[in-house]
Amino acid sequence: MTEPASKMEDALSRVQPRWDVERTERTLGDLARRRRRRQVRPVLAVSLAACAFVTLGVLFAHRVRSPDTSASTSGMPTPPAQSTNSSVVHGGRLLRLTDGSRVEVLDSKTRIVKLEDSAAVVLLALAQGHAQFDVARRANRVFRVRSGDVSVEVIGTRFVLQRVGTRTHVAVERGRVAVSWPSGRRELAAGEADWFPPAREAEDVEAESEVGAADEPFAAERAPRVEPKTSWRDHAELGEFKRAYELLESSKQPVGSTVSELMLAADAARLSGHPAESVGFLRRVISEHPRDARAPLAAFTLGNVLMNQLGQPREAEAAYRIARQASSSAALSQDALARQVEAAHRAGDDVLARRLAERYVREYPRGRRLGAVRRFGGLQ
Amino acid sequence: MTSPSKRGPHLQLVAGDHLARAADERSSSEPLPLDQAYRQFAPYVAAIAGRIMGHDADLDDLVQDVFLEATRGIAALRDAAAIKGWLGRIAVRAAVRRLRRRRVLRALHLQAEAVDYESVISLDATPEQRALIVRVYRALEALGAQDRAAWVLRHVHGESLEGAAKLCGCSLSTYQRRLRRAATYLREELTDD
Numbered sequence: 153m154t155e156p157a158s159k160m161e162d163a164l165s166r167v168q169p170r171w172d173v174e175r176t177e178r179t180l181g182d183l184a185r186r187r188r189r190r191q192v193r194p195v196l197a198v199s200l201a202a203c204a205f206v207t208l209g210v211l212f213a214h215r216v217r218s219p220d221t222s223a224s225t226s227g228m229p230t231p232p233a234q235s236t237n238s239s240v241v242h243g244g245r246l247l248r249l250t251d252g253s254r255v256e257v258l259d260s261k262t263r264i265v266k267l268e269d270s271a272a273v274v275l276l277a278l279a280q281g282h283a284q285f286d287v288a289r290r291a292n293r294v295f296r297v298r299s300g301d302v303s304v305e306v307i308g309t310r311f312v313l314q315r316v317g318t319r320t321h322v323a324v325e326r327g328r329v330a331v332s333w334p335s336g337r338r339e340l341a342a343g344e345a346d347w348f349p350p351a352r353e354a355e356d357v358e359a360e361s362e363v364g365a366a367d368e369p370f371a372a373e374r375a376p377r378v379e380p381k382t383s384w385r386d387h388a389e390l391g392e393f394k395r396a397y398e399l400l401e402s403s404k405q406p407v408g409s410t411v412s413e414l415m416l417a418a419d420a421a422r423l424s425g426h427p428a429e430s431v432g433f434l435r436r437v438i439s440e441h442p443r444d445a446r447a448p449l450a451a452f453t454l455g456n457v458l459m460n461q462l463g464q465p466r467e468a469e470a471a472y473r474i475a476r477q478a479s480s481s482a483a484l485s486q487d488a489l490a491r492q493v494e495a496a497h498r499a500g501d502d503v504l505a506r507r508l509a510e511r512y513v514r515e516y517p518r519g520r521r522l523g524a525v526r527r528f529g530g531l532q
Numbered sequence: 533m534t535s536p537s538k539r540g541p542h543l544q545l546v547a548g549d550h551l552a553r554a555a556d557e558r559s560s561s562e563p564l565p566l567d568q569a570y571r572q573f574a575p576y577v578a579a580i581a582g583r584i585m586g587h588d589a590d591l592d593d594l595v596q597d598v599f600l601e602a603t604r605g606i607a608a609l610r611d612a613a614a615i616k617g618w619l620g621r622i623a624v625r626a627a628v629r630r631l632r633r634r635r636v637l638r639a640l641h642l643q644a645e646a647v648d649y650e651s652v653i654s655l656d657a658t659p660e661q662r663a664l665i666v667r668v669y670r671a672l673e674a675l676g677a678q679d680r681a682a683w684v685l686r687h688v689h690g691e692s693l694e695g696a697a698k699l700c701g702c703s704l705s706t707y708q709r710r711l712r713r714a715a716t717y718l719r720e721e722l723t724d725d
Contacts, residue, residue: 163664164688166657169582169591176574180567183596187603258709282709312705 249274252288253295257281258312267298267419273452273487277419282314287327294484296449301412302348303446305330305481309342321347332445334411385413388420396420397429411437411444418453427461438474448479452488455495465498486512490521497528505529564615570599573616577623580699583688584627584681586669588651594630598622620699624681631677647673671721675714682707683714 247255250269255276257264262281268274276285278299287295287306296305299313299320309327313320322331323345330339333349340346388396397420400407407417414433421430434457437450452475459468469492476488489512496505509529512519519525526532564572574595581594601622649666657665672680678700685696697707 160664160668161687163657163661164668165690166654166661167583167586167652167665167688168654169578169588169652171575171578171582171591175578175592176571179574179592179596180570182592183570183599184567186596186600190600 251290251293254286256284258283267423278313278315278320280315284310284312286310294481294487301333301410303332319347319349321345334444337445384420385416388416393420393424397424397426407433409440411441411446415446415450422457427457430457442478448475448481448484451475451478452484455491459491459495459498465495469495469499486516486519487521490519490525493525494528502530506531566599566603569615573619576616577619580620580623580689581627582652584624584684585630586649586652586672587647589648590630594626597626601626617698621701624685624699625701628677628681631680667722668718671718675717679710679714682710683718686711
């Protein structure tokens with residue numbers, strides 16, 4: 153047992169360096185002597201500095217005349233190796249995304265997986281650790297970060313996520329974010345912060361938040377133990393999709409029925425080069441969890457897989473329709489409608505494509521994909 | 533004997549009220565002479581540095597180092613609160629540097645003296661409190677210097693979160709991260725199995 157906080161505080165209040173008037177006066181005298189000695193040193197220091205400067209100048213001139221062609225251009229560290237269709241960012245790095253957003257990892261154990269990074273959708277996963285997200289304001293782009301069961305969607309803001317076990321602390325520094333978890337959803341404004349899922353809904357009991365407990369002399373509980381990687385889930389959460397899919401497929405480890413698990417399994421399949429195997433998982437999210445906040449994103453992802461990887465535009469159009477109808481995000485709805493137009497056109501249904509294109513033009517007269525919609529919808 | 537503040541960074545005037553009056557009467561356009569600043573703020577600097585270091589051995593040098601470093605800047609400051617805050621930041625930096633140097637020397641087996649933690653414990657502390665303080669400071673030895681300084685400023689010096697962050701010269705979120713790391717480590721170290 154540790155000491156009770158009050159007993160500890162009372163003891164610590166007795167730490168008092170002994171410093172009195174006499175000591176002040178004595179050390180003031182020493183200070184004056186040290187200052188006098190310092191006045192003598194500058195002359196010597198200037199002479200030495202001059203010699204050093206001349207020496208460096210000679211060396212530099214020599215180096216300029218004979219450049220080393222094998223030297224790296226910038227001395228920047230080698231970027232981490234990237235897995236297929238995703239990249240993992242380790243602690244100590246700044247990740248810049250195509251839409252201008254930035255992610256700063258805040259400790260050395262942080263791992264962030266980039267699942268999708270396009271002009272329309274940015275999807276990241278916080279596998280472990282602590283990171284700050286500075287999201288560029290882009291009206292027609294979905295920016296979402298998954299942290300276990302918790303999903304944070306933003307429009308243009310800055311926020312910090314810290315994942316501890318099955319819970320995530322979300323702190324908004326600028327703008328607003330929408331935080332969703334299996335049984336709920338909440339918006340946070342600038343200056344607000346909280347743990348998700350809420351304590352009473354957490355699947356695992358976490359005794360007290362680390363942030364709150366930092367104000368006690370000792371943290372409320374130990375940091376969560378990192379379990380050895382044995383399941384496909386562990387590998388998938390760390391961005392090791394190839395290994396995750398191998399385990400999923402070969403050992404037939406069951407996939408649970410939660411949205412998190414199904415989405416993770418879908419990512420493991422499609423990001424390891426097995427898009428067809430991801431379809432089942434994504435369809436289960438839509439059919440088994442139609443009201444979950446992540447269902448529209450699952451439908452959108454399904455549409456992408458069907459259209460771009462499996463060549464099934466008709467089925468893709470249906471998936472995009474579900475994404476558009478179920479989504480509360482204006483950005484996702486707009487993009488889903490645009491993709492519906494393209495899918496209908498590719499499926500040979502020009503009547504549907506035109507009707508959908510007219511709707512897009514009506515609802516989004518300055519939409520980001522207006523040109524493509526007009527083209528696929530035959531409105532040019 | 534005028535002792536450093538028990539808790540919190542309250543200024544203790546070491547030479548009596550006349551210095552306080554002199555400070556009040558000094559016009560805002562006049563810089564504070566170094567010796568006057570030293571008499572006024574040395575106890576405060578000693579309190580911060582001594583609590584972070586956990587012992588008294590280097591305290592004289594450390595306090596002087598702070599004022600030597602501050603020599604040029606003090607003349608530019610007019611406000612007592614600004615001077616105090618600034619000296620506090622330099623004190624934290626100087627103590628962190630000393631801690632790092634001590635760690636290196638220890639790693640190279642160049643420092644043989646044991647640290648006397650009792651040298652900074654108040655004479656009115658009970659034996660139980662002394663034992664607890666020594667135990668805490670021994671545990672603090674394994675922490676990084678910045679994390680240690682963060683924890684000491686908050687839980688020994690009694691500083692507010694925002695005030696401690698300013699003394700550490702970092703943002704509040706950075707300061708809270710350091711504090712959290714230190715608190716987590718200390719809990720593990722000081723929990724009896």
